[in-house]
Amino acid sequence: MMNPGDKNIALDALYREVILDHHRHPRNFGKLAGADITEEGYNPLCGDRVEIAVKISDGKVLAGCNFTGEGCSICMASASMMTEEVLGKPLSEVQETIDGFRALMKGEECPLAVEGDLESLVGVRNFPVRIKCALLPWTTLHNGLLKVNR
Amino acid sequence: MSPAQKLIQQSVFTEFPAARYRADFPILFRQIRGKPLIYLDNGATTQKPLQVIQAQSRVYLEQNANVHRGVHWLSQETTDAYEKSRRKIARHIGVKDDAEVIFTRGTTESINLVMLTWGKANVQAADTVVVTRMEHHSNFVPWQSLCLEKNANFKIWEIESDFTLNLNKLEDILKAGNGKVKMLAFTAMSNVLGTITPVPEISALAKKYGVTVLVDAAQAMAHLQVNLKDWPDVDFVAFSAHKMCGPTGIGVLWGRRKLLEAMPPYQFGGDMILQVGDEKTTWNELPWKFEAGTPNYGDSIAFGAALDYLGEIGMERIHAYETALVQYAKARLLEIPGIQILAPTNPEVHGGVLSFTAEKVHPHDLATFLDAEGIAIRAGHHCAQPLMKKMGVIATNRASFYFYNLPSEVDRFAEVVKNATEYFG
Numbered sequence: 001m002m003n004p005g006d007k008n009i010a011l012d013a014l015y016r017e018v019i020l021d022h023h024r025h026p027r028n029f030g031k032l033a034g035a036d037i038t039e040e041g042y043n044p045l046c047g048d049r050v051e052i053a054v055k056i057s058d059g060k061v062l063a064g065c066n067f068t069g070e071g072c073s074i075c076m077a078s079a080s081m082m083t084e085e086v087l088g089k090p091l092s093e094v095q096e097t098i099d100g101f102r103a104l105m106k107g108e109e110c111p112l113a114v115e116g117d118l119e120s121l122v123g124v125r126n127f128p129v130r131i132k133c134a135l136l137p138w139t140t141l142h143n144g145l146l147k148v149n150r
Numbered sequence: 151m152s153p154a155q156k157l158i159q160q161s162v163f164t165e166f167p168a169a170r171y172r173a174d175f176p177i178l179f180r181q182i183r184g185k186p187l188i189y190l191d192n193g194a195t196t197q198k199p200l201q202v203i204q205a206q207s208r209v210y211l212e213q214n215a216n217v218h219r220g221v222h223w224l225s226q227e228t229t230d231a232y233e234k235s236r237r238k239i240a241r242h243i244g245v246k247d248d249a250e251v252i253f254t255r256g257t258t259e260s261i262n263l264v265m266l267t268w269g270k271a272n273v274q275a276a277d278t279v280v281v282t283r284m285e286h287h288s289n290f291v292p293w294q295s296l297c298l299e300k301n302a303n304f305k306i307w308e309i310e311s312d313f314t315l316n317l318n319k320l321e322d323i324l325k326a327g328n329g330k331v332k333m334l335a336f337t338a339m340s341n342v343l344g345t346i347t348p349v350p351e352i353s354a355l356a357k358k359y360g361v362t363v364l365v366d367a368a369q370a371m372a373h374l375q376v377n378l379k380d381w382p383d384v385d386f387v388a389f390s391a392h393k394m395c396g397p398t399g400i401g402v403l404w405g406r407r408k409l410l411e412a413m414p415p416y417q418f419g420g421d422m423i424l425q426v427g428d429e430k431t432t433w434n435e436l437p438w439k440f441e442a443g444t445p446n447y448g449d450s451i452a453f454g455a456a457l458d459y460l461g462e463i464g465m466e467r468i469h470a471y472e473t474a475l476v477q478y479a480k481a482r483l484l485e486i487p488g489i490q491i492l493a494p495t496n497p498e499v500h501g502g503v504l505s506f507t508a509e510k511v512h513p514h515d516l517a518t519f520l521d522a523e524g525i526a527i528r529a530g531h532h533c534a535q536p537l538m539k540k541m542g543v544i545a546t547n548r549a550s551f552y553f554y555n556l557p558s559e560v561d562r563f564a565e566v567v568k569n570a571t572e573y574f575g
Contacts, residue, residue, distance in 0.1 A: 010183065011522040015515075015573070046514045046530045047544035070544055072514035073574065127518055 013123035014130075015073065022077035022117065027084050032066035037147050041140030048075045048133055052140045056148065060091050065141075072133050074124055079137035081117045091145065098142050105131050154481035157474070163557055166471040171463065172554045174199035185524030188559045193341050193503050193550030194528055195392045196372065198456075202395055205455030209448045217447050218421055218438070232447040235454030236437070239402055242457045243387070244377035247407055249436040253450050256401035257368040258288040260388030261335070263403055263440065264364055265292040267413040268386075269333065270300075272362070278303040278331040280323055280361075282315060282347075283540055284340040287533040289366040289388075293335055303327075306536070307336070313343045313494045317355055324359040331361045338370035342532045342548065344476065344503035345494050346374065353383035362386075362409070368393055372552075373472055373501045375465035378404065385409055391449065396456035400449035403440070410436055417442035468553045472502035475551050475560065479504050482564035488571055492546060502551040505532075508567065511574045513545040519570040525563055 032038075035053035042049050048071030055064030065087050067079040082101075086094045100112035107125060114122075124134045172178050175197045180187045189197060209231070215224035217232050233248070240248045254260045269292075273279060279293045283306055297304035305323055310316050315336075324331055334356045339346050349370075353363045364386040370376055372394035378387065386409070390401035405413075415422055415433055420443040424432040433439045460468070477497050483489045488509030494500045508516055517529035528548045531538045538544065549563060 008522045011519060011573075014518065014522075020574070044531075047538070048514070049544075072512035074515070127521070130514070130518060133514060 010126050014127055016120040016123060018117050018120040019073060019077040022080040023073035026076055026080040028066045028087070029080065030066055030068060032064050035064065035066075037144045039140050039144030039147070041136050041143070043071070043075075043132060043136050046072065046133070048072060048136055050075065050079050050137050050140055052079070052137060052144055054141070054144060056091070062086055062089055062091060062094050067137060071136070074121075074130050074133040075136050078121055078134040081121070082137050082141065085118060086141070091148065095145065098138050101138055102135060105135055152481070152485065154478060154485065157478045157481050158557055160474050162471055162474045166467060166553070168471065168554055168556055174201065175554055176200065178554060182524035183522060188525040188562060190549040190551060190555065190559070190563060191526045191528050192552040193369065193548060195398070196395050196552050197554070198395055198397065199459055201459050202397065202452050202455045206397055206448055206452035209451050216444055228447055231451045232445065235450045238454040238457050242461065243371075243404065244379045245404060250404055250407055250410065252403045252405070252410075252437045252440045253445055254401045254403050255399055255446070256390040256392070257366060257388045260401055260403035261289055261364065261366065262292050263416045264386050264405070265296050267416050268362070268409065269293070269296045271414060273297070273300050273302050273332050275301040276303070276330060278305050278327045279333045279335065280305045280307055280320070280331060282307045282336045283309045284343055284345060284534065284537050285335070285337055286341055286366065286368070287535070289335050289337060290536060293333065308540070313345050313492065314499060315347055315352070317351060320352065320355055324356070324361065327359070329360065331359060333364065334361050335364040335366070337366040338376070339373060339501045341369050341503065342505050342534045342537055342546070343493055344501045344505070346370070346499045346501050349381050349384065353381060357383040364388065369501065369503070374469050391453040391456060394456060395459055396453040397449040400446050400453050407436065410440070415442070416440050419443055421445060463553060471553055472551050473497055473500070475555060475557065476500060476502045476504055478557060479549060479551070479560045479564070482560055483567060486564070486568045486571055488575075489567070492541065504549045504551075505546040507543060507546055508571050511570055513547045515574060516547050516567065516570050519573065520563070520566055523566045525566060
């Protein structure tokens with residue numbers, strides 16, 4: 001067993017229980033039947049790969065958002081939380097959430113209150129090389145949504 | 151007694167003064183996140199001893215002037231030091247003809263130089279170039295692009311399930327090539343698997359079929375005793391200084407004089423020129439024909455100091471110590487449930503690199519977990535995506551050792567890996 005004296009505060013801040021929980025039990029994981037848009041994102045440095053599939057109703061509301069792929073716990077947990085966060089939101093609000101989360105990860109001023117499970121990802125900022133793991137699902141969703149108006 | 155306990159009792163661990171060598175590397179005494187640094191990413195680059203850092207400083211503090219140009223004192227001094235360094239490298243690798251040693255930016259540029267000059271002139275449509283499955287991108291992609299451009303066949307020599315190469319498979323490829331195989335490019339030691347390949351046997355077989363042979367020695371030069379007299383059938387060898395205690399930005403291409411003389415120049419200008427006329431220019435002789443522009447003499451001279459340093463320890467002793475250390479690390483990791491090692495089983499062909507995966511822990515998470523404890527390893531595809539794909543893994547963890555690593559560092563490393571598997575399990 002781990003020695004209690006071994007506890008590493010920075011690590012625990014990174015891998016909060018909530019992150020490990022999303023990693024072990026990802027929400028909205030799997031293919032999405034009848035998806036309107038499917039977008040793949042890849043991080044060549046570490047091999048993280050996510051595929052985000054979305055369904056859009058009335059041309060403006062995110063009615064479905066699933067993900068598949070393989071990657072580290074940060075990437076997978078971030079994807080899982082993202083799907084929960086954006087599901088059912090109007091597209092304009094989804095874009096605001098994406099922009100807000102990206103700003104938060106980059107340490108910029110975040111115009112929007114990031115609460116709940118998502119907040120747990122703030123610890124990633126202490127490990128700069130891991131920020132892009134957390135961002136990958138969000139960037140992928142962003143790229144996917146760019147196709148909506150095309 | 152456990153396998154690890156047995157291994158740690160080998161006499162090499164008391165005889166080889168790794169702790170004494172550490173004193174030459176100030177960076178090894180750094181604290182990372184409040185923990186003593188344990189540097190196990192030597193496959194990516196090694197640390198530099200004071201002797202090398204000082205040799206490089208000395209160039210700029212006392213000696214600096216452009217080489218091969220001035221008639222003045224300093225220029226002569228720097229030129230002498232630069233050419234002396236070339237001689238040191240030639241001696242280190244068992245080469246008599248200094249002019250066969252060409253300075254480049256590193257292994258990657260050395261391989262690209264051969265591809266862009268020899269390759270473009272000698273590989274034509276329907277010819278074949280062979281590489282192995284375990285090549286670094288730097289010895290894979292240049293040949294792949296050349297073949298695409300020339301409409302030639304790009305053939306991959308697959309590896310066996312024990313991560314070694316089977317020469318019968320190479321012979322099959324060479325036979326099937328019908329005399330059209332022009333180049334075999336392969337690594338002498340894999341940066342991912344640590345596999346040491348039988349260079350003399352492989353190159354002899356290639357020669358039997360008239361194939362030109364290039365060896366990527368980026369890892370081998372750093373960790374093994376390499377003497378090119380033992381590689382009589384090899385035509386080109388590429389390596390980098392920064393993987394063997396030297397500075398970044400400098401490396402070597404060694405080639406057989408006959409081939410180098412027949413090759414067109416690689417870049418134009420500066421040192422590579424003999425005479426420029428209005429219509430025509432003639433090239434300088436070897437090795438300068440391939441060294442356009444002002445050469446990187448500062449790093450070249452420091453590279454010479456790195457070879458002096460390694461030479462004093464002795465490459466054979468370094469190899470023996472690293473072999474013992476990597477086998478010990480392997481035994482320690484195998485005590486942890488869910489660890490899989492990707493390395494040859496025979497210790498004799500396994501250099502100081504250890505790739506592994508941990509069930510349920512993504513390599514990136516494991517590397518971060520280790521980093522939080524001051525332990526540096528590499529996680530990812532190690533610039534060998536074709537190999538990763540074939541092995542069915544997205545990424546591996548890689549601990550790579552050098553002569554200044556200690557068994558106690560291996561112990562701490564194994565302990566933290568174990569903690570990580572429990573944390574994420």
